[in-house]
Amino acid sequence: MVASIRAILGLLVMLINTLIGIGPMMVIALAKLIVPHQPFQQRCARGVMWIAEKWVDANVAVLNRMLDTRWELRGDFNPRLDTSYLVLCNHQSWVDIAALVEVLNGRVPYYKFFLKRELIWVPLLGLAFWALDYPLMRRYSSEYLKKHPEKRGLDLEITRKACEKCRGMPITVVNFPEGTRYTPAKHEAQQPGFRHLLQPKAGGISFVLASIGDQIDTILDISIVYPDGVPGFWDLLANRIPRVIVDIRQYPLDQQWVRGDYRNDPAFRSRFQQWITELWQQKDERIGFIHTSVDAERTE
Template identity: 25%
Template sequence: MGYAIRWLRSLIFVGQMYAAMAIIGILFFPWALVSRRGARIACVFWCRWSRWTAGWMVGLKSEIRGTPPTDQVIIASKHQSFFDIILIFSAVPAAKFIMKRELLWMPVFGQYALRIGCVPVDRGKRGAAISKMLRDVERGAAEPGQLIIYPQGTRVAPGVHKPYKVGAALLYEQTGQPCVPAATNVGVFWPRKGIYRKPGIAVMEFLPVIEPGLSKTEFLKRLEREVETASDALYEEATGHAAD
């Protein structure tokens, strides 16, 4: 009976979260059309609304650890569910994501993603998308901010290890920007699929900066080691069990 009640509360939470996305998106749309700042404020407002309602509707609190970057950097983050997108966007001032092109078709979300400067990529064509983004930066067409990439290329369940792809290393090498690794345990409470949300404390942790200058191979090894180690520690903190 207790699980059924928690599942129902999760369903109500998810429903109102997406309803709020539509309402906020429509209300802010005129401002978002003429100003990227308006689009960003709308997105931040919705992210904070989602974090707040998750706390009291399903008992899912959230916490940001470490120092969120405020200058122009690459953020290479562990990706476990939609909730880590919400946490990371609410924590940094000018986030923009490298995202799957299919998400552009998602109502409201897709339109706002383009307005804040996200870079849509085709599956299997990430190299071409990164090259285009670099050209845009050089021409000044892309606004400065914190460019977020998920180096594993997809959502990965807590405790599961999946190889890191070369995209993050290419960005790191070609932009010459520092990289801020980020770890999380959100998938323990908010799975990549399904309705049920578990109570607890979901954490997004920003790790020490990796300064420019490493080779692609050195960078990718260090990134994977630091993100996976920190994410495994957060997983153990959330569950009381070490990752496999």
């Protein structure tokens, strides 16, 4: 009962924060839409991101005051606000976003998440996603694409347009390469060759790099681990998550991945996919090591 009341109060506070921030954000976003002047639009974009950062700051402060969750940051992470990052993260739960916000907000430029298009219909938040120019991806089944081949590559075009709007501004692009949340059933169906991960999709990453890779300096390879089992967002609000481990590895971006043509050059596409697969293999090993170390702690 206490946990449910705590969760409801947390939701109410975040709703109030959202209502306060959404009005000014919409005014600036509409001005950006109406006035076709790029310098003005970029100033508007910075204004929208500033409001979003303050909204996140308020929500993080509320959650940290309400919750006992321990956010454990590991790895090598030397954040800067004057550069652009590409974040590659595993995906298990809505809590992943809270974990990323906890460790990244205020330390790196404001981030853009790749989201499912259906989220545009979430009340208030959908408007915020639109105002922030978040890439809203539409997933098609292989059967649908066979019937509608003209839809192939649509997500890549959405990625390109969203990234072009970021040009000239420090930005953190957050990508979940698996394209969906990990579940045992999905893992069993895919048989991906990883113990803790699904198969990564390289195409979206390549298009981000092709669009604004020349201004991205660093890749943040982030692995999120829930030692007590994968939670839901309600578990977070109800204070049922004792500990979250966030491991960050920081790599300089090799410019060879910026210059290639993923769509039309099969040799480059093969090399790029191999690079992402190797990153994922290393991530899988790190996640396994973290789980092993946690188990060892509990047996001491």
